[in-house]
Amino acid sequence: MEEISLKTIATRLGISISTVSRALRNHPDIKDSTKKAVFELAEQLEYEPNQLAAQLLNRRSNTIGVLVPKITYSLYAQAIPGMAEVAERYGYQLLICQTDDSYEKEIRQVQSLLSSRVSGIILSLSANTTQFDHLRKIQSKKVPLVLFNRDCEEIACSKVIIDNHKAAYEAVRVLIRKGRQRIAYLGGPTHLQISQKRLEGYRQALRDAGVPPDETLIKVVSLEKDAMLASLNEVLDAPERPDAILAYSDQIAQWGLVMAKRKGIRIPDELAIIGFYNEPANELLDPPLSSVAQPAFEMGVRAVELVFSELNNARFTFDRVVLESTLVVRESI
Amino acid sequence: MEEISLKTIATRLGISISTVSRALRNHPDIKDSTKKAVFELAEQLEYEPNQLAAQLLNRRSNTIGVLVPKITYSLYAQAIPGMAEVAERYGYQLLICQTDDSYEKEIRQVQSLLSSRVSGIILSLSANTTQFDHLRKIQSKKVPLVLFNRDCEEIACSKVIIDNHKAAYEAVRVLIRKGRQRIAYLGGPTHLQISQKRLEGYRQALRDAGVPPDETLIKVVSLEKDAMLASLNEVLDAPERPDAILAYSDQIAQWGLVMAKRKGIRIPDELAIIGFYNEPANELLDPPLSSVAQPAFEMGVRAVELVFSELNNARFTFDRVVLESTLVVRESI
DNA sequence: AAGGTTTGCGGCAAGGATTGCAGAAATTTT
DNA sequence: AAAATTTCTGCAATCCTTGCCGCAAACCTT
Numbered sequence: 001m002e003e004i005s006l007k008t009i010a011t012r013l014g015i016s017i018s019t020v021s022r023a024l025r026n027h028p029d030i031k032d033s034t035k036k037a038v039f040e041l042a043e044q045l046e047y048e049p050n051q052l053a054a055q056l057l058n059r060r061s062n063t064i065g066v067l068v069p070k071i072t073y074s075l076y077a078q079a080i081p082g083m084a085e086v087a088e089r090y091g092y093q094l095l096i097c098q099t100d101d102s103y104e105k106e107i108r109q110v111q112s113l114l115s116s117r118v119s120g121i122i123l124s125l126s127a128n129t130t131q132f133d134h135l136r137k138i139q140s141k142k143v144p145l146v147l148f149n150r151d152c153e154e155i156a157c158s159k160v161i162i163d164n165h166k167a168a169y170e171a172v173r174v175l176i177r178k179g180r181q182r183i184a185y186l187g188g189p190t191h192l193q194i195s196q197k198r199l200e201g202y203r204q205a206l207r208d209a210g211v212p213p214d215e216t217l218i219k220v221v222s223l224e225k226d227a228m229l230a231s232l233n234e235v236l237d238a239p240e241r242p243d244a245i246l247a248y249s250d251q252i253a254q255w256g257l258v259m260a261k262r263k264g265i266r267i268p269d270e271l272a273i274i275g276f277y278n279e280p281a282n283e284l285l286d287p288p289l290s291s292v293a294q295p296a297f298e299m300g301v302r303a304v305e306l307v308f309s310e311l312n313n314a315r316f317t318f319d320r321v322v323l324e325s326t327l328v329v330r331e332s333i
Numbered sequence: 334m335e336e337i338s339l340k341t342i343a344t345r346l347g348i349s350i351s352t353v354s355r356a357l358r359n360h361p362d363i364k365d366s367t368k369k370a371v372f373e374l375a376e377q378l379e380y381e382p383n384q385l386a387a388q389l390l391n392r393r394s395n396t397i398g399v400l401v402p403k404i405t406y407s408l409y410a411q412a413i414p415g416m417a418e419v420a421e422r423y424g425y426q427l428l429i430c431q432t433d434d435s436y437e438k439e440i441r442q443v444q445s446l447l448s449s450r451v452s453g454i455i456l457s458l459s460a461n462t463t464q465f466d467h468l469r470k471i472q473s474k475k476v477p478l479v480l481f482n483r484d485c486e487e488i489a490c491s492k493v494i495i496d497n498h499k500a501a502y503e504a505v506r507v508l509i510r511k512g513r514q515r516i517a518y519l520g521g522p523t524h525l526q527i528s529q530k531r532l533e534g535y536r537q538a539l540r541d542a543g544v545p546p547d548e549t550l551i552k553v554v555s556l557e558k559d560a561m562l563a564s565l566n567e568v569l570d571a572p573e574r575p576d577a578i579l580a581y582s583d584q585i586a587q588w589g590l591v592m593a594k595r596k597g598i599r600i601p602d603e604l605a606i607i608g609f610y611n612e613p614a615n616e617l618l619d620p621p622l623s624s625v626a627q628p629a630f631e632m633g634v635r636a637v638e639l640v641f642s643e644l645n646n647a648r649f650t651f652d653r654v655v656l657e658s659t660l661v662v663r664e665s666i
Numbered sequence: 667a668a669g670g671t672t673t674g675c676g677g678c679a680a681g682g683a684t685t686g687c688a689g690a691a692a693t694t695t696t
Numbered sequence: 697a698a699a700a701t702t703t704c705t706g707c708a709a710t711c712c713t714t715g716c717c718g719c720a721a722a723c724c725t726t
Contacts, residue, residue, distance in 0.1 A: 003392065005682055016706045021683060029704060046470065048448045052394060053682035056385045056711050059336060063428075072410045080404060084431055093449065095396075096429045098417055115381045116426065137379060254617050261619065281614035284587050286594065338712060349676045354714065362674060386712030389681050 004047045013037055024049075055117070064307055065113035066096045067106065067123040074250070074279040075149060075296045076124065082300025083122065090308060092119065099126040101189075101223070110134045120144035120307035125152055127189035127223070144310035148303045149294075152193055158306040158318045160299045162325040164194045167292045168201030171246055171274045171327055176209045178333060180244035180272055184217040184235060186256070188248035195248050198276070202246060217242055221252050228252060232259050243271060244333070250275035250282060250291050257289055257332060272333040287331035295323050337378045346370055357382075388450070397640055398446035399429045400439065400456040407583070407612040408482060408629045409457065415633025416455065423641060425452065432459040434522075434556070443467045453477035453640035458485055460522035460556070477643035481636045482627075485526055491639040491651045493632045495658040497527045500625045501534030504579055504607045504660055509542045511666060513577035513605055517550040517568060519589070521581035528581050531609070535579060550575055554585050561585060565592050576604060577666070583608035583615060583624055590622055590665060605666040620664035627658050 006024075010017045015034065023030045023038035041047075055061045064087055068076040080096065087094055095118060099106040106126045113121055114137070121138055123145065135155045138145045148160040168185075175183050185202045188195040199218065206213050216238075221231045232255055235242065247253035253275025257267060265271050267287055275282070278293035302321050309319070339357075343350045348367065356363045356371035374380075388394045397420055401409040413429065420427055428451060432439040439459045446454055447470070454471055456478065468488045471478045481493040501518075508516050518535045521528040532551065539546050549571075554564045565588055568575065580586035586608025590600060598604050600620055608615070611626035635654050642652070 003682090006684095007682075017683080018685080018707080019705055021685090022705090025684090031704065034704085046473075048444070048474075050389075050682050051449045052385060052389045053711090054684075056383075056389050056682085056713095057684060059711070061385060071404065071413060072407075074405075077405045077410055080429075081431055081433075093428055093430070093445065095426050096413075097426070098414055100414075111381070112426065116384045140379070141381075254614075258617050258619075281587075281617060284591050284614060285617055286591075286619045336712090340712075350712090351677075351714080352675055354712095355675090358714090364674060367674080383712050386681090387714080389683095389711090390713055390715095392681070 003050075004045045005050065006047075008045065009038060009041050009047060012041060059117065060119045061117045062091060063093050063095050063116065063118050064304060065109075065116070065118040065121045066094050067099060067109050067113070067121065068096070069099055069101045069124060069126055069150070071096065071098055073277075075277050075294060075299075078296035079148070079300035079303070082297035083304045084300075086301050086304040086308075090304075092304075101127040103128040103130070107134045110138060114138065114141060114143065118143065119311060120146070122146045122148060122303045122307060124148055125150040125192075127192055130191050144307045146303045146306045146310075148299055150192060150194055156318055158310060158320070160302045160306065160321045160323065161194075162294050162323050164197035165201040165204070167276075167325040167327075168198035168246060169205045170201075171292055172202050172205035173209070174327060174329070175244045175246070175272055175274065175333065176205065176211060178272065181211055182214065182217060182240070182242045183211070183244040183246060184219065184242035186219050186221045186231070186235065186245060186247045186252050188221065188223060188252075190220055198246075198248065216240075221248065223249070223251065225255075228255060229259065232256050236260055236263055236265065241265075241271070245271065245273045247273065247275045250277045250279040250289065253289055253291065253332075254279070254281065254285060257285055257287075261286075268331065268333050274327070274333060278328050282328075282330065285332070289332045290330045291328050293326050293328045295325075298323060336383075337380045338383065339380075341378065342371060342374050342380060345374060392450070393452045394450045395424060396426050396428050396449065396451050397637060398442075398449070398451040398454040399427050400432060400442055400446070400454065401429070402432055402434045402457060402459055402483070404429065404431055406610075408610050408627060408632075411629035412481070412633035412636070415630035416637045417633075419634050419637040419641075423637075425637075434460040436461040436463070440467045443471060447471065447474060447476065451476065452644060453479065455479045455481060455636045455640060457481055458483040458525075460525055463524050477640045479636045479639045479643075481632055483525060483527055489651055491643060491653070493636045493639065493654045493656065494527075495627050495656050497530035498534035498537070500609075500658040500660075501531035501579060502538045503534075504625055505535050505538035506542070507660060507662070508577045508579070508605055508607065508666065509538065509544060511605065514544055515547065515550060515573065515575045516544075516577040516579060517552065517575035519552050519554045519564070519568065519578060519580045519585050521554065521556060521585075523553055531579075531581065549573075554581065556582070556584065558588075562588060562592070565589050569593055569596055569598065574598075574604070578604065578606045580606065580608045583610045583612040583622065586622055586624065586665075587612070587614065587618060590618055590620075594619075601664065601666050607660070607666060611661050615661075615663065618665070622665045623663045624661050625658050626661045628656050631656060 006017045006020045010020045020038050023035045097109040103126055132154050145157045151161050187199055222228050245256055253273050257273050260271050275291040278291040282289040282291050306319055339350045339353045343353045353371050356368045430442040436459055465487050478490045484494050520532055555561050578589055586606050590606050593604050608624040611624040615622040615624050639652055
């Protein structure tokens with residue numbers, strides 16, 4: 001009934017705790033007969049080593065903290081399995097938290113993870129995070145920190161990202177090559193550097209192609225559904241409607257496509273649409289939605305690997321892993 | 334550089350560790366001036382209590398293990414935030430693992446969670462789990478176990494589920510009332526009791542309505558995309574095509590709808606479709622997909638609450654929370 | 667002023683696993 | 697048979713926090 005510990009086994013066999021410990025770890029100092037007896041009793045009692053005690057001893061928890069805005073966002077839902085796979089291979093576990101895009105929650109979660117003495121932290125910034133003292137705190141405690149997807153330039157640490165500028169640039173270039181002139185950019189929350197980078201890529205592509213910029217075609221769209229639909233309505237009902245949309249996320253793009261259809265706008269003839277993240281649902285739409293795909297699973301894998309590499313080599317340089325994004329062209333353009 | 338512990342503060346202030354501990358927890362025994370000094374130094378050194386040590390002491394980890402088939406399945410992606418919310422309120426964290434619908438992985442993860450001395454385990458069975466010794470092991474260690482969504486009757490424990498029999502029964506009844514006679518049931522993996530329950534509800538509804546059963550209309554469909562599409566092709570190309578489909582999951586229903594459309598089958602005129610889980614993407618389809626909605630977020634909330642209630646009262650009865658599902662009717666029927 | 671109460675703090679133990687060092691037992695050597 | 701090895705095992709410290717007991721000094725009571 002009570003907890004089975006090394007002590008339980010030691011007492012029953014009339015030997016010391018240290019002998020039991022060594023027997024279980026197959027230490028050469030221990031007699032075979034003793035080992036056998038220990039193994040058998042451990043098996044029989046279903047002994048499970050208490051990780052808590054071991055972790056207290058080596059001052060780390062074999063746990064990696066993962067902090068994402070929302071696990072329902074498909075990028076994260078896909079990246080987390082990638083992290084889990086590598087972590088499991090190394091005998092680590094994942095402590096996953098959501099920030100719900102709240103700066104305060106992000107701070108609290110970071111506190112909590114540090115208090116749990118996680119071995120490392122993988123983080124994708126909340127949309128409202130503009131100060132980074134909590135990240136510096138992580139670093140001052142020598143806990144490996146890896147930022148992924150939602151990056152920030154203020155903090156020097158390992159990162160797993162895509163080249164958002166380039167991704168947006170390429171997408172817009174494709175739209176222009178298809179003859180689009182009034183291309184809208186429906187950006188995410190203002191503070192998100194990735195949204196800004198995409199906006200810059202968008203602007204650059206227009207400049208390079210000599211397409212006159214029109215600031216009214218640039219909008220900030222909420223990620224919250226009702227507000228998002230309101231913005232989309234505005235864009236689609238505008239007197240001079242865009243003939244193409246590059247959206248910060250597939251959620252925006254998907255609803256843009258659906259609402260446009262409901263308004264009788266023909267896609268892609270009258271309106272071309274490209275989103276970001278290549279969510280599975282894109283294929284289900286009619287017409288299927290084009291999107292900039294990120295290697296989400298691999299991002300997760302690389303992020304965990306970066307944690308381990310920082311954990312092992314006490315290096316002073318940070319890796320900046322930039323993965324390739326690809327424009328998945330479907331019938332929406 | 335080194336870890337900041339109570340000892341660090343105690344030494345610096347020339348007082349004892351216990352005094353520091355009590356000061357931080359605002360114990361009335363400690364002088365205000367001492368408290369103030371301790372608080373200030375703790376602040377300055379950025380002291381974070383070491384949860385590991387505290388957990389070792391109370392023999393539990395303030396952590397709840399969550400084991401789901403795939404976090405990308407929308408039910409889980411929505412339920413986990415529900416769990417996280419309650420857990421955070423209680424100062425608990427979530428250790429989230431995926432089984433990828435593998436029995437072996439499920440066993441390994443359970444082991445790992447037990448070894449981490451989680452306070453409780455919330456689990457949704459893998460599709461290939463037909464033996465339950467690992468669950469009994471959890472119970473024999475007195476770790477609260479809560480099954481949710483994917484249930485099994487072999488294990489007596491707390492559960493958070495919906496009435497799958499009833500949900501399917503109602504869905505089929507609606508289809509029949511709309512004049513459908515050849516209703517197909519596209520079930521999930523054979524071993525899943527929830528799929529079986531839905532099948533029974535389906536059968537019962539046909540019987541009660543006097544609709545002649547046709548076993549060729551009952552299919553097992555893989556959750557893996559290619560195999561799923563192949564099965565759907567078969568169903569839709571069959572000589573005597575069904576005039577309605579009740580699918581085990583929205584994934585199946587969504588692709589059924591899309592493929593039917595691509596084959597020129599008019600929906601809902603020639604084919605009505607209902608899925609399960611009410612995924613967000615359903616609204617994006619054309620026509621939007623009807624689905625049996627489960628209160629996923631609430632399921633998560635209730636599951637965590639059950640863990641806590643079992644943790645506090647050492648009771649001998651188990652709660653079986655059956656939540657209401659609702660048929661969300663959209664244009665696909 | 668002597669005894670009793672309060673206030674403030676320190677010491678010790680416990681929780682489970684690991685590990686270096688010391689030491690006992692068994693074996694071999696001289 | 698004594699000495700020198702080799703094998704094996706136990707002690708004790710460590711990780712950090714908390715709860716309990718106890719002690720000293722200061723205060724109050726009569």
